[in-house]
Amino acid sequence: MKINILHAGYCTAPEHIAMHGGRWRTIHFPAMFALLQHPTFGAMLFDTGYSYRFFEETKKFPMRLYRWTTPVTLHEEELAINQLSTFDLRPQDISRVFISHFHADHITALKDFPKSKFVYMPHAFSGLRNLTPAEDVKHAFLRGLIPTDFASRSREVDMSQPILLPLEYAPFKTGYDLLGDGSIIGVELPGHAVGQMGLFARDENNKLFFFVADAAWLKRSIVENRPPHTITNLLFPDPEMYRNTLTDLHHYYLTHPDTHIIPSHCDETIKNYA
Numbered sequence: 190m191k192i193n194i195l196h197a198g199y200c201t202a203p204e205h206i207a208m209h210g211g212r213w214r215t216i217h218f219p220a221m222f223a224l225l226q227h228p229t230f231g232a233m234l235f236d237t238g239y240s241y242r243f244f245e246e247t248k249k250f251p252m253r254l255y256r257w258t259t260p261v262t263l264h265e266e267e268l269a270i271n272q273l274s275t276f277d278l279r280p281q282d283i284s285r286v287f288i289s290h291f292h293a294d295h296i297t298a299l300k301d302f303p304k305s306k307f308v309y310m311p312h313a314f315s316g317l318r319n320l321t322p323a324e325d326v327k328h329a330f331l332r333g334l335i336p337t338d339f340a341s342r343s344r345e346v347d348m349s350q351p352i353l354l355p356l357e358y359a360p361f362k363t364g365y366d367l368l369g370d371g372s373i374i375g376v377e378l379p380g381h382a383v384g385q386m387g388l389f390a391r392d393e394n395n396k397l398f399f400f401v402a403d404a405a406w407l408k409r410s411i412v413e414n415r416p417p418h419t420i421t422n423l424l425f426p427d428p429e430m431y432r433n434t435l436t437d438l439h440h441y442y443l444t445h446p447d448t449h450i451i452p453s454h455c456d457e458t459i460k461n462y463a
């Protein structure tokens with residue numbers, strides 16, 4: 190499998206919010222997405238990065254607040270659909286989009302992929318499906334980003350069929366074999382969002398990647414087991430679980446120096462793979 194780490198747009202926020210003890214200055218948080226080209230299953234994405242729909246969906250109050258708290262910059266050439274053309278791929282070639290969780294910066298381009306199946310943990314979306322508009326605001330959920338035929342194209346992860354992970358994945362014990370051939374393993378990374386899913390995937394050179402989505406915003410948080418500012422507890426559905434997940438990632442990092450751990454918004458990490 191070929192793996193490319195890309196991003197579409199970035200938002201800005203103070204570093205000390207993303208990581209306890211960080212600098213007060215504002216830094217860039219790119220919106221990462223990954224292109225996974227599998228010999229049998231074809232081209233697939235992990236998340237989508239930003240698209241211009243983010244601006245359309247946050248034009249009006251109260252969703253405009255979303256744009257104010259995380260100001261977004263996006264250049265046209267960064268859009269996932271535009272970057273695919275450099276790989277000789279069209280939007281309809283994307284067979285699957287693995288969705289880590291339903292925060293806008295991960296799903297704004299879902300509507301650009303007319304043939305994709307959507308793979309995600311069922312509880313990541315079940316709690317959002319029937320929210321009222323007022324509740325959407327509370328969850329920062331931009332409903333307009335969800336394709337109208339989302340239900341029929343969804344392939345929810347079958348949580349009744351976990352696999353026991355070999356010791357080399359410790360402390361992560363269970364996962365989900367998302368394609369049935371062992372090439373992409375989904376693991377739950379709870380705390381930041383309900384049903385957040387990370388992926389283990391190995392490339393054609395046998396390099397193991399671990400996409401950890403927003404379980405940490407910065408790689409340094411994992412390296413130093415350093416959580417975000419406590420104000421972010423207001424954003425997380427389960428702050429205690431967030432800490433547990435971060436500690437697991439820290440232990441995994443210490444014992445697996447060869448794995449490429451990729452947090453979705455770590456500018457330093459993502460630049461390394463550009």
Ligand SMILES: [Zn+2]
Pocket residue numbers: 290292381382403
């Ligand atoms: Zn998020």
